[in-house]
Amino acid sequence: MKIKASLLCLCMIPFLFGCSNISKKTKTIKLAHGLDTKHSVHIAMLKMSDDLYKLSNGTLKINVYSSQQLGTERECLELLQIGSLEMTKVSAAVLENFAPKMKIFGLPYLFRDRKHTFDVLDGEIGQELLDNGEQFWLKGLGFYDAGxxxxxxxxxxxxxxxxxxxxxxxxxxxxxxxxxxxxxxxxxxxxxxxxxxxxxxxxxxxxxxxxxxxxxxxxxxxxxxxxxxxxxxxVPDILVASTHFWNALTEQEKTWFNIAVKNSIGYQRDLWQKAEKEALTEVKKAxxxxxxxxxxxxxxxxxxxxxxxxxxxxxxxxxxxxxxxx
CATH class of the missing domain: 3.40.190.170 (Bacterial extracellular solute-binding protein, family 7)
Known part of the structure; x- marks a missing residue:
């Protein structure tokens, strides 16, 4: 019986080391924001996390921290700048303190309607605005709908x-x-x-x-x-990554990320329209x-x-x- 037990232990060693190697290959990414867990942005971020994990074969995993667990929007941006946090979601209004061109969103009655807004954000102008923060170690990845x-x-x-x-x-x-x-x-x-x-x-x-x-x-x-x-x-919400983190990714990892981000944004925008109607109905009831x-x-x-x-x-x-x- 002792021999059999010893053989069993020996057989388990490669399996245990194999598990250890798999876990070491998984990059865990922290994403912090200040919204409620019921918010469409948070729900869309969870989808992004799931999609990225599947696309990367389990090598990339996002942990989402809601409700200012890791700090205010400004504090999270500062953590990104020094490389202590990988990703965050902030309002464009807060980001203007770090990327000057973002103050364009503070101008009232700039957009004609919803379609005009997203034609701009998803086009050349939107990309220029996302790129504006890179010199300040902030990589804009996309715009969530904030109505x-x-x-x-x-x-x-x-x-x-x-x-x-x-x-x-x-x-x-x-x-x-x-x-x-x-x-x-x-x-x-x-x-x-x-x-x-x-x-x-x-x-x-x-x-x-x-x-x-x-x-x-x-x-x-x-x-x-x-x-x-x-x-x-x-004033849209913006998904932002630290350039310290982003530049360390391989081209393949960036591709996976961009796919997951794009899917997340489309999903959130659909959720948002439903959330707006629900919100107005519920506050009126209250x-x-x-x-x-x-x-x-x-x-x-x-x-x-x-x-x-x-x-x-x-x-x-x-x-x-x-x-x-x-």
């Missing part, structure tokens, strides 16, 4: 820019967002997403602005009972008043912003190209 941003408030409904006068409005850490709110008469107040619910509750800010799914999933509708669909800006204002009252008021960027050699030509694109 249009609109105002929501605690007390009085916002039916025109006049109603924003004197209101402290939460904005992202974005100069463009601050200029936009200021031009409409509000007082822009940068606050991180994770702190916003409490800030609204405690009166640190009177209002905020975001898309319907984010308004719903964050439960901000529990505090703010007025949602004004002025749809002032289209007692939120949905206001559909005359958008020209808002778009006319922000025209001075465009005059201010006429001398910006990077941004103004980009505006003309976007507006002239079919």
């Amino acid at each position: 249009s941003r609109s105002f929501y408030s605690k007390q009085n409904p916002i039916e025109s820019p006049v109603d924003l006068k004197g209101l402290k409005v939460r904005v992202m850490e974005s100069v463009s967002a601050m200029k936009m709110v200021s031009s409409l008469g509000g007082s822009p107040t940068p606050i991180s997403w994770g702190e916003l619910y409490t800030s609204l509750q405690q009166g640190v800010v009177d209002a905020a602005e975001n898309n319907p799914p984010s308004f719903y999933l964050s439960r901000h509708y529990e505090v703010c009972k007025n949602y004004t669909l002025d749809e002032h800006t289209v 007692g939120v008043t949905i206001i559909r204002p005359d958008k020209t009252l808002f778009s006319d008021k922000v025209q001075p912003i465009y005059d201010m960027v006429k001398n910006d050699k990077d941004i103004y030509p980009l505006i003309q190209r976007i507006k002239n694109s079919k």
